[in-house]
Amino acid sequence: MKKTCLMILAGTLSTIPPLHAQNQTLAEIRNMRMFETRSAGFVLDRDQSVQIELVGALGNGRGHKLLGTSAWILNAKTREVVWQARSGEERRRSRKLLELQDTAALDKGEYEVYFSSFYYGFYSSDDVKGFGDAIGNVFDRIFDWNRRDERFDDQIYDEAMIVVKGAGRAVPDATVDEWRRELTRDAIVTLTHLSDEAYERQGFTLERPMDVRIYALGEIRYEESYDYGWIMNAKTHEKIWQFSYRNSEHGGGDKKNRLFNEVISLPAGDYVAYFVTDDSHSSREWNATPPYDPNFWGMVIRPAETSMKAYVKNFEYADPPETNVIVKFTRVGDNDYHSQGFTLKKALPVRIYAIGEGRDGEMFDYGWITDANTGKKVWEMTPTPARKFGK
Template sequence: MRKYFVFLGILTVVSCRLFAQEEKLVMRNLDDFQVQVAGFVLEDDRTVHIHAVGAGGDKETKQIRNYQQDRFNMYAYCWIINSDTREMVWRMTIDNTEQTGDLRLSREFNGNVHLDKGTYEVYFAAVKPGWHILDGGFFSVSKLLKYIFSDENEWEDSSRDWIVEIDRVDEVYQRRDVKKILRAKRRNAVLSLTDTDDDHTAKKGFSLSQSLKVKIYGLGEGYKGKMYDYGWIINADTRETVWKMRENASEYAGGAVKNRLFRDEIELPAGNYLVYFRTDANHSSNAWNANPPYDPYFWGLTLFPAEEDFEPDIIKEYKEKEIKPIISITKVGNDAYIEKVFELKEKASLRVYALGEGMAGDMFDYGWITNDETGETVWKMRYKDTKHAGGAGKNRLVDEIIELPPGRYVVHYQSDDSHCYDDWNMRRPQNPEKWGITIYPASKSARYARVVREPRKDDTQVLARLTRIGDDEHVRKRFTLKKKSRIRIYCIGEGDWDEMYDYGWIENVKTGRRVWKMRYSKTVHAGGAKKNRLADTIITLKPGTYEVHFKSDDSHSYYDWNDDPPRQPKKWGITVYKLDN
């Protein structure tokens, strides 16, 4: 009896398949948008018939010489992806199509394709190629001549024949239906940053009440080790980057070779997180300047739960609160040097947010923090610690948490003579009004930080001051230490190519031995002309009498600059401070 019912069930399914009305997907007017989309459903494994007409070159590209190129060398073409796995399952290529009609660009596919049971999305992209990449090539006289003598209406003429027809499907989805399906997938994600504008940084946050394993699905733009449209995840409390799109960890995403795909799985502990996606000035889901990826509407960064049985209630939206800064030095212009002082009564965590200019490992507009008592640099904006701030590649950003003991601190920011707030010589960063350095409290103790309006009176700590030095001078001053002491040396002079021209040194009077000398390799840029150099260091000296020297050459001094002066011109020379009581 049981076998009888099973047999009847099988007959019912087969008869439904035999008598069911199969549908046909048809896509026309394919030149209306850069990317067209439709969809279909197969209720069982099936061989479907596809007829598609598009455009392409006459051979595939063997050697990629341009990040805009598509290795398949198609310009208008169809492909299919599995809606659940997001994998491409079929596409038009030069090899599986034939030139059709009288037009050189026209390519046609007419054949059967076997597909598994499932829901599929059908895409058609049409991105008119530039003459320099026709046939997937690179600059040559022959291709230039081909472009000059080609029919300028060939693209438009070819587009009239573009079509996609897929027979033997069970259900057809129109463009609006597919868009609904995609929106539902994004709603069911932990977080999704897609459909972002060009030249923009999108940000969303989420909180986890317990750890969660997530699948990361990202599409961006990158080539030869660099990313141009990319995303990253940070811990909102520590500002630590926990994941980032890196070109060398990506795979080809379809279309132009610069389209990059990221599939990863990580476990996030309980906490607050911020997800960012940054785009450059072109090539995104709003407007492609080359062939789009296979999954164009997921351009961006999306996080899915890695396990189906996760508890949705552990995920909450997180919005970063606007916190009043302790110190803000922003909207900094050219040739500026600005400093502000604050005081901590107890150990505190601080968030440092700094925007500046840097290239090839060096910073030109940057900030740093010094201990007001010792002069020691406790934090500095270094190129290797920065990331792209949007806009031009030289716009650099630091956003990190530091911890400082009780004390008084000076926040400094200096800029060079170009590319600053409201006077950019290349594309501005994403948050131009933040150009400079901002210090926020990151712990309860930091909220009680006090901004110091008056600078510290340190004259009582000065052992020797030889400043405002002119041309051709050699000045000296002695001081005596009764016990072993730590001293701070602050010396501004002139130097270039590993040689100093205006510089200071200290000698032990009894022995005549130099205990310190200003060496170019131990200096940093002092602002203004590159030859303005600063040495700011701390050394320990034994009891005794010492003589401080400063010597200048015949040009570029406090009274007679032959180039831009340093940011602290009145300190041209050497000052020695005593740090121990």
């Protein structure tokens, strides 16, 4: 009887992973500096709850407790945020540091953990519950902003860290880089990891109608776009899709980080994908808290069904040759005024391609055509039926 009990106990113990295997360090990021974002990768061989230990810079403003630190975990395949430092068992480590212990239930798979040391300079509207909170946030910003360097410095970030533990294994940075390359291997267009003042474009042909997934991250506010992209029909020059505030969602980090991750349908045809950035806030150097997927700043377009990649061809797009041009005004500067006369020997249709600035029914940069004999205006660029372009 005693022997049987020992055999049963031995069989039971063999199904339980060793304790050290359940508490392996899967990812660890330490020795941060101000305005830095770093990542590490790990693999889980089974579904489980991982343990997360975080030491971050503590803020005295409203809303975010970790005003000088942010951390999150991405599913490496889906790019979905599966955990972020919002709540957990907290303990104040010092006047400027907060310890956070938390768990995250994760499925078997590959993951990337991120740690960022950017200051949350602007409150989230989600944190404002009423007029009093809004006024309080304004005063926090006025009286705390100039003291942020005193409260958050490199010495503070020497102690900041994140450690993820569980049953799995850590992977080197080269493996994480390969995971990211794998996501673009079957892409139609890859315009990512863009720096400041970039202007990138890629032509592509769809031999069949196709559903494509667009994954785009950029800098867009409600009133204006700064880092964004669009798709143009290469033959007609018609813009058929644009990354805008209205069709996107918050991409994590600062409020101006926007994400588009949807499937759209395109007819067979020739297209050009564009992505442009302004002079600041990009994957080369962030000027505010970066998005959750900072390495994909820009745009990736891929078939919704991988098998459809066989019906895609890429080409280098070139602007059409300037033939039969009657009048051309380009690269017009501020306060410029240009005019040029022309004569038509017979009535004929002409194509006008013009880009200018207009808002709320009023034009600021625009053109017009007048009859030289009568002075009558025969055409003018107006907000309607002009099509919105760019910002």
